[in-house]
Amino acid sequence: MEDVKAYIETxxxxxxxxxxxxxxxxxxxxxxxxxxxxxxxxIAEIERSLEAYAAANAVEPPDQLRDRVLNSLLTTxxxxxxxxxxxxxxxxxxxxxxxxxxxxxxxxALPAVKSGSFYKYAFAACLVALIASIAAxxxxxxxxxxxxxxxxxxxxxxxxxxxxxxxxxxxINIFHDPAFKLIKLQGTPKTPASQLxxxxxxxxxxxxxxxxAMKLAANDEAHQYxxxxxxxxxxxxxxxxxxxxxxxxxxxxxxxANAAAFAVxxxxxxxxxxxxMSQMVVIATI
Amino acid sequence: xxxxxxxxLTEEELVLALRNREKIAADALYDMYSSSLFGVISRIITDTxxxxxxxxxxxxxxxxxxxxYSAEKGRLFTWMVNIARNLSIDKVRSKDFKNQSKNHExxxxxxxxxEQRNTVYKPExxxxxxxxEKLKPEQKIILELVYFKGYTHVEVSEExxxxxxxxxxxxxxxxxxxxxxFN
Numbered sequence: 368m369e370d371v372k373a374y375i376e377t378x379x380x381x382x383x384x385x386x387x388x389x390x391x392x393x394x395x396x397x398x399x400x401x402x403x404x405x406x407x408x409x410i411a412e413i414e415r416s417l418e419a420y421a422a423a424n425a426v427e428p429p430d431q432l433r434d435r436v437l438n439s440l441l442t443t444x445x446x447x448x449x450x451x452x453x454x455x456x457x458x459x460x461x462x463x464x465x466x467x468x469x470x471x472x473x474x475x476a477l478p479a480v481k482s483g484s485f486y487k488y489a490f491a492a493c494l495v496a497l498i499a500s501i502a503a504x505x506x507x508x509x510x511x512x513x514x515x516x517x518x519x520x521x522x523x524x525x526x527x528x529x530x531x532x533x534x535x536x537x538x539i540n541i542f543h544d545p546a547f548k549l550i551k552l553q554g555t556p557k558t559p560a561s562q563l564x565x566x567x568x569x570x571x572x573x574x575x576x577x578x579x580a581m582k583l584a585a586n587d588e589a590h591q592y593x594x595x596x597x598x599x600x601x602x603x604x605x606x607x608x609x610x611x612x613x614x615x616x617x618x619x620x621x622x623x624a625n626a627a628a629f630a631v632x633x634x635x636x637x638x639x640x641x642x643x644m645s646q647m648v649v650i651a652t653i
Numbered sequence: 654x655x656x657x658x659x660x661x662l663t664e665e666e667l668v669l670a671l672r673n674r675e676k677i678a679a680d681a682l683y684d685m686y687s688s689s690l691f692g693v694i695s696r697i698i699t700d701t702x703x704x705x706x707x708x709x710x711x712x713x714x715x716x717x718x719x720x721x722y723s724a725e726k727g728r729l730f731t732w733m734v735n736i737a738r739n740l741s742i743d744k745v746r747s748k749d750f751k752n753q754s755k756n757h758e759x760x761x762x763x764x765x766x767x768e769q770r771n772t773v774y775k776p777e778x779x780x781x782x783x784x785x786e787k788l789k790p791e792q793k794i795i796l797e798l799v800y801f802k803g804y805t806h807v808e809v810s811e812e813x814x815x816x817x818x819x820x821x822x823x824x825x826x827x828x829x830x831x832x833x834x835f836n
Contacts, residue, residue, distance in 0.1 A: 418728060418734075420800070425691070426695050427688045432708065433687070436683060439713055440679045
């Protein structure tokens with residue numbers, strides 16, 4: 368026991384705690400400590416008092432340093448390359464701290480690896496979630512584009528309905544407008560079954576023909592019907608039109624103010640400057 | 654002492670949590686020990702920004718090399734404060750630091766620490782008043798130089814011009830005073 372006391376009195380244990388001993392001296396102290404509980408207790412006392420001394424001299428670091436430090440630790444959480452810490456031992460050969468405590472790899476390796484793989488799985492899970500999200504966004508985007516297409520086609524159909532309604536409105540207005548005269552052109556002896564209705568507004572000089580009620584033989588590709596007005600005894604060209612079995616609506620022809628008669632002849636496509644009387648199909652005088 | 658809520662664990666719980674690399678361990682580690690470690694670091698390194706960097710490096714090293722800590726061989730704080738002190742001394746002696754401090758090229762550590770000494774010894778930095786009174790001046794100086802300035806006992810011996818054995822004895826006596834005071 369005297370030996371132990373003398374050993375303690377040399378002050379070597381204080382230097383041990385302060386990390387000031389060489390590797391050999393350290394091993395020696397550790398061996399002594401494992402043999403003599405008194406030495407072990409003495410070391411613990413020295414440690415405790417120096418820890419209290421440091422606490423009594425503590426300096427509070429600035430608040431913002433806490434986040435900085437903790438973030439720098441947490442970024443190493445998922446990083447396998449940061450541990451185990453072998454590189455520290457290689458790089459800091461003269462670092463006394465690493466000599467104070469020799470590594471106990473066998474004890475600690477397992478939990479470290481365990482939690483490392485946890486973060487690997489967490490990372491993998493995040494990756495899967497990311498891919499699923501991208502797929503979901505992609506398919507939603509497809510459907511969104513489909514919807515845009517449908518909206519566009521609905522809008523164009525809506526527009527064509529609106530146009531049609533406008534057109535029909537115009538036709539109804541014509542029939543309701545007292546200024547319009549409805550003139551029924553009757554077939555000539557050559558074409559007794561033919562009929563055509565011309566709506567004429569002498570005030571606005573407007574001339575329309577009713578395609579729906581028209582009874583004219585369908586023309587071929589080389590020919591077209593041509594409408595004429597007889598003004599002051601002379602024929603005036605009011606334009607050409609086609610007669611098809613499925614014609615609908617009304618079409619507007621060239622304007623004319625004074626007309627004594629209306630007539631239609633079958634002419635070559637595009638019309639001619641003056642009517643071919645032998646080809647007259649319908650006529651009406653006012 | 655602190656208005657903020659801080660996490661505090663027993664040393665055993667903390668060591669276990671650190672081994673498992675739990676996030677709470679990092680929080681608790683910082684809350685429990687940052688001011689004590691910063692006290693040591695900021696006395697070795699007077700430049701606040703550099704001292705803060707070293708505190709950060711200290712925690713990173715504690716965190717990353719925790720597998721090399723063994724509870725059988727000593728208290729957690731002893732291991733950590735030695736990391737802090739070694740990183741601080743490395744920094745003070747590094748070329749960068751010397752350049753930053755605008756010091757001249759120095760031949761060896763002892764003369765360098767001599768130059769550092771004009772920023773060194775401030776008795777008022779010893780926080781607890783009656784403790785200061787209990788320690789003899791030569792004990793205070795040794796504790797200050799070894800614990801807070803990072804001198805080796807050999808350097809203290811040269812610095813104070815006293816034999817190595819005397820340094821060891823005085824250091825031991827000073828720590829015995831601390832033990833009486835704190836226990």
